[in-house]
Amino acid sequence: MKQVRRLLSYLLTVMVIVTAITSTGVVAHASMLPLEEVKAYLVLNGKTDEELSSMKLDDVLDMLVDSEGNKIEVSNNATTVWKYTKSNDDGLEEYKQYNIGKNETIDLSIDADIKAYTIELIIGSSNQLDNDNIRYIIKVFITDTVRDEIGYDLYLQEASGNRYLVTPERKNSGVNTQIPKFPFAVNEYVVPEPENGNQYYLGISSIADEHPNIKTEVYDFWAYISSGGNTENIDSITDDILNPKMDESNPGLAINYGETNWFAIVYLDNNNNVIGQSFITFAAVSDTTYVDVSLYAKNGNEFTDAVLLNVDHIGFEDVDSSFAGKGIHEHCLMLKDAYSVDSELYCVLNAHGVTYGDQANSYVKKAVVGCYDSLEEAANCEDIKDQLIPVDQTSSSRGYKANYNYENGGVQFTIFFEDGNVWRLDVLAMEYTPKYDKNYFKPYTDKPIIGQKDPWFNVTGAIDGNGKEYSVDKGNAYVVENGKNINMDTYYGYGYQTVFIKDDSNSDVDLSNMKPIFNYTDENRLYAVSEDTGDKVDETHTRDFAEANQQYTLVFDDNENQKRNYWITYKKLNNNGPELYVLGPQEREVIFDDYFGDKHDILIANVGNAPLTNLSVELRNTENVKLDGYWTVGGKNNDTLAAFSTTSKTTQYGELPNMGKIRLVPDGNGEVKGTVVIKAGEVGKEQEVVISLNGTVKTPEIITDNLSDAVKYVPYQYIIATDNIHDNIREEFEIVEGEQALPKGLVFNKKTGEISGVPQVPDNNAEYEDYEFTIKVNYFNEGETESFESVSKKFKLRVNSNTNDNVYNASDEGYTIKEHIGAKTENSHEFVLENIEEDQLFVSNGSYGEFVNLWLNGEKLEEGIDYDSESGSTKITIKSQTFENKADKDGTNTIAMEFRNDDNEVNRTAQNFNIKKQSNTDKDKDKANKEAADKVVALIDALPNSVSISDKSAVESARNAYDALTSAQKDCVPESSYNKLVAAENAIDTLNKNRTAAQPVINLIDEIPTSITLDCKDKVTAARSAYDKLTSEQKEYVTNYSKLSAAENAIETLEAEEQARAKDRAAAVIELIDAIPSTVTLESENAITTARNAYNILLSNQKGYVTNYSKLTNAEDKLAELKKDTDEKTVNMVCSIIDKDGKALVDYIAEIHSNVLQSRTDENGFARFSNVLIDEHTLIIKDSNGTKCAEKTFKIVEGDSLSISGNEITAKAGSTFTLSVSVNDGNISFLKVESGDKAPELENEDDKTHSIDISDSAKDEENIDDKTIDIINNSATSLQTGDNRKMYAWYLLLIASWSTLVLIFISCRKKKIINTVLDKFLGCCDLLIILKQSYKEYKMNFVMLQPIIFFVLSFCFMVIAVCLIVIIVHSNKKIKQSDKKELIITEEIKSVNTSEECDLFLDSNSLLN
Secondary structure, three states: OHHHHHHHHOOOOOOOOOOOOOOOOOOOOOOOOOOEEEEEEEEOOOOOHHHHOOEEHHHHHHOOEOOOOOEOOOOOOOOEEEEEEEOOOOOOEEEEEEEOOOOOEEOOOOOOOOOEEEEEEEEEOOOOOOOOOEEEEEEEEOOOOOOOOEEEEEEEEOOOOOEEEOOOOEEEEEEEOOOOOOOEEEEEEEOOOOOOOOEEEEEEEEOHHHOOOOEEEEEEHHHHHHOOOOHHHOOOOHHHHEOOOOOOOOOOEEEOOOOEEEEEEEEEOOOOOEEEEEEEEEEEEOOOOEEEEEEEEEEOOEEEEOEEEEEEEEEOOOOOOOOOOOOEEEEEEEEOOOOOOOOOEEEEEEEEEOOOEOOHHHHEEEEEEOOOOOOOOOOOOOOOHHHHOOOOOOOOOOOEEEOOEHHHOOEEEEEEEOOOOEEEEEEEEEOOOHHHOOOOOOOOOOOOOOOOOOOOEEEEEEEOOOOOEEEOOOOOEEEEOOEOOEOOOHHHOOOEEEEEEOOOOOOOOOOOOEEEEEEEOOOOOEEEEEOOOOOEOOOOOOEOOOOOOEEEEEEEOOEEEEEEEEEEEEEEOEOOOOOEEEOOOOEEEOOOOOOOOOOEEEEEEEOEOOOEOOOEEEEEEEEOEEEOOOOOOOOOOOOOEOOOOOOOOOOOOOOOOOEEEEEEEEOOOEEEEEEEEEEEOOOOOOEEEEEEEEEEEOOOOEOOOOOOOEEOOOOEEEEOOEOOOOOOOEEEEEEEEOHHHOOOOEEEEOOOOEEEEOOOOOOOOOOEEEEEEEEEEEEEOOOOOEEEEEEEEEEEEEEEOOOHHHHHHOOOOOOOEEEOOOEEOOOOOOEEEOOOOOOEEEEEOOOHHHEEEEEEOOEEOOEOOOEEEEEOOEEEEEOHHHHHHHOOOOOEEEEEEEEEOOOOOEEEEEEEEEEOOOOOOHHHHHHHHHHHHHHHHHHHHOOOOEEEHHHHHHHHHHHHHHHOOOHHHHOOOOHHHHHHHHHHHHHHHHHHHHHHHHHHHHHHHHOOOOEEOHHHHHHHHHHHHHHHOOOHHHHOOOOOHHHHHHHHHHHHHHHHHHHHHHHHHHHHHHHHHHOOOOOOOHHHHHHHHHHHHHHHOOOHHHHOOOOOHHHHHHHHHHHHHHHOOOOOOEEEEEEEEEEOOOOEOOOOEEEEEOOOEEEEOOOOOEEEEEEEEOOEEEEEEEOOOOOEEEEEEEEEEEOOOOEEEOOEEEEOOOOEEEEEEEEEOOEEEEEEEEEOOOOOOOOOOOOOOOOEEOHHHHOOOOOHHHOEEEOOOOEEEOOOOOOOOOOHHHHHHHHHHHHHHHHHHHHOOOHHHHHHHHHHHHHHOHHHHHHHHHHHHHOOOHHHHHHHHHHHHHHHHHHHHHHHHHHHHHHHHHHHHHOOOOOOOOOOOOOOOHHHHOOOOOOHHHHOO
16 A cells, blocks of 8 residues: 555656655745755654654754755854644644754654655744745655665757757656566657757656765666676766756767667765665657556446546565565556546556557457466466457457455556566556646635635736736736745635736836736636626726726626625835835734634735835734734844845745735634734834734534425425535534434435435324424544534424425425416315326426426326426426326325526425316227227338338328327327337438438549549548448448449559559669679679669669669679779769759659769659769750750869859769759759758659549449338348249359369469469459449349359350460460570578577567566
């Protein structure tokens, strides 16, 4: 559980943990002033909890050191220490004063799991306004044991020198224990590959390095283990990598992208003895291995994501100074508000691996519950991979069901992959916590906001009449607001918000025409209204803030009953001397309780341009209140506030030098009375602010005096209320006397104090019954500690009988009856229902959105069975069988609707009714019902057994007729008839759905041109993909499928033709390369150049068929080596050729004449030339047919730097450069020259000009409306022909033909014969393709076509058999003639010995084992 608690504390920080060191205690403001801040350390090794709770103050101050272990001297003038603490849970603050040199003790105790924490001490005098006080931020260490936390900063430095912090797409961390002696913390950042000239730099931080008694050194791991741990003989990289200033140029360790960097971290004591070591790796990569975890709630086959936040980090077992541990991925998942950690949820994993990519789930060998190291160890465990980590992530059977509550340790799983890797993880679920939900909207309350920034509305600045903005972002404003670490003024929580403005341009700020800048947490749910005008605040809103504050009303969800008031004040710099400002009104409500932290703060400030002196505070005629000993003003060194000189904080923890605070604290119990008087300024010219106080210090009481009466069979609710206004105080109610006497049908909610239900008493016609009981309220804070004394109160509840008047009058205002059940009689509120064989309407004026239940005689009716509901106020249709089966036919019936509004308040609509006895005989009623039903049955029987779209109106007519029947008449309709009607409706629905699904596919096919080129492939592929996603029934509705099929055949044909052309052009180049002598000499240059020119003018897809390209490159390399011994110097030249409009000239021929070089431009207009002599040349550009377009004479000269001047290019011998060329009206212009080959990588080019016409493929299309569904046998059918002729003779003929073909192929012994036969055979198959297309085009019924198809096929195969015999004889002769010329190409397979290249860890999968 210790690991689980540590995991939860890191929920939002998502840090990579190396070992567990936890920092706690909130450092906040024990002074508003920007005091001098000193960072100090306090080492308290081996201290027990008892010793820590009573440390001598003077000893503690004497032990303060800096990070290097040097003693920090506290001023001899210091007399007082103020220690500040603030609860992380409820925000309550505590200040304790300690006197130096008085042998006093200070409490430094902390939770048992915490080994390091931070405290704040204000050391100096006892005055809050003493600027000589010093703020010490002290990190306290309880142990010297090495417990480290490593942080990683990855920066990218661009070639220009600019650098910035990189945020990885994903972080992956783990523990590698493949070498037991050296367990590694593995870290991978998924980041983009840097561009040329850019470099990644890594910096790490170490918490252990802050410890004054521990020195941290970092070494290359391989050097460290090679030295046997002797660091004297290896270089430290500590200065490069540990705590560098990464925002400066070059600091950090340069790392290579995609490579793993290995580090050893060595911890030394003050005597340089090694006391611990840890090992880490870091890699910046393009991909990594991870497992995503999801938790779902399941209802039937519907899965709902139950997770709000998901944090993955590594937990450790048995961590010690030698860093031994076993890695388990801990996945902490915070559930959404609607889900409980105690419910059973379905866990689904989805793995991604560097090796397997997103298909990693397919390579899982076994998944089990528990933590195991090997398959052998988990041999007896059930394999749950299909549930836990399914290949199909949409499967309805996915998910492993369990309770994942973190308090129970969650559920551990082990995943075994086929490559031997093992992944262990622990899945832990925790309850929803609003502060972690970025979309959380705090519910409306009219209580003051304490201990936090206002959760709905904040003023952040203003804009004056000239359009100038004053805000924190602009640096000319300071916003007064409370927060987690500071409480400036209690009345901020009441809506008093203030902004200090100081314009450094020395212009006078005009507050008379200011437009406030407001920030709403949810602009869709909140808006502000100006109190003086009643107008909603918009972009044009301005107000005069010069003399007084302005009031605004914040409206929640457009609800006039949910409002909060705010008072906005702007204070500008007073250039005429000091000015005292006190925030808030001149009358304050002061309440001392846990909710307010037993304190009340008042902010004071100097908004003038000179110091505010003689500051004092006085309480007059006060009761039960006093001034805090620290947060007060007056007296020596505590009576001056600095001038208003800045709006920016200059220290980490202080605020502004012109600000202070006065705090009121309780002094007794009871009502708070009196005044606070705050004075400042010269004698006789004092500025004075007087504040009247009122309020209480009391225990919440039960304020409910009496319970309202209940009525039998009518829903009832009453909530016991208290005057508790404290959000952090939980109430718990209980009935301590008379619990058994609570009326039958009513229940008591102990959490809310709600009495609710439907009373089932009184019995025996009693007028009423009384029930007496005592309710007790217990008060608890957010834990289980009682915060106030419990209170009790006696109550009496009377339940009246359900008389007509009592029931009718129980209907609440706004929920009266709009349409009664039955007819009203002369008697008061009496209604009689004459016919119970028909459904009855009962309509209320209540809102339908609030309706929850319908009750009849105290029994809750079931919606959909007993009644139906709909809007129109609230309209209830009570079914006839409900009256028949559940109503009292001889007595009085009470029917009541129950409503609950957004505040959970119950409202009722109720009435009584009696049922009049019927006089008609059952026989007459049955006859009439049967006649009405028979008419409907006739309509249903008239429906065809195979339904098509054209039958829709008939089906709808039958349904309408059936729905018009009464319930009794419907009972006379046979079940078989009704089932036929439902089946017909389902068939119509299916036909519509199939047609709707097919239409987008039809549209895609229609978009395919009738003249097919290779450019059409994407459209054809998209249409095929969409078609394949249809069900078999839906495919029947694609009326133009034949066009798609023909287009696919055309694409296949065009691709085959293109491939043949590519092979033919490549063959000519292969011959030229083969002509290069095996022994290359200078005389071979012409052959090499000829081959290179021929290769260069190939298209990119054609080059792939040049099988001996390596011979050409080897020959070129050899030739270049021979030329080194000559004076001949060359360069490699790439030309980017464009026309006058900047468009690339594609498939043009470029030639360089001197030693003739030739190349063809690729799809981007680039042509390449190798070994161009440094000499004078002529560049000639020709179109694809060889017609000259332009030429230009130019010269290449040798030089150290690349440049171009006119027609002369200067380049270094052996270099490669790219020349940009423009062709315009027969002229060539050189635009620029760049170093290197700038031609983009090419994809294969296809001949997309050749086309095939498929316009005849879609002339006849099937009529969709003729499609039918058999509602008797429930099957879709096509049009039938009725041809049932036997086919066995045709089958025999086809078998005989195929047998002939098989015998012929068996007789072929030589591969050459088979190849030749296949070529000829494929040509003969064109007839089959035509038949196939005909079938798809005309959608002929297969039954009718079978005789024709089998006859044609059999005849064709026999003809083919004869043709094959002739072909084989002819081919044998050809083969004999060409045996001597036959070229056999063999490919030599080189064996690579990988044993020398094996890494210690093969990939990230194994690293995260």
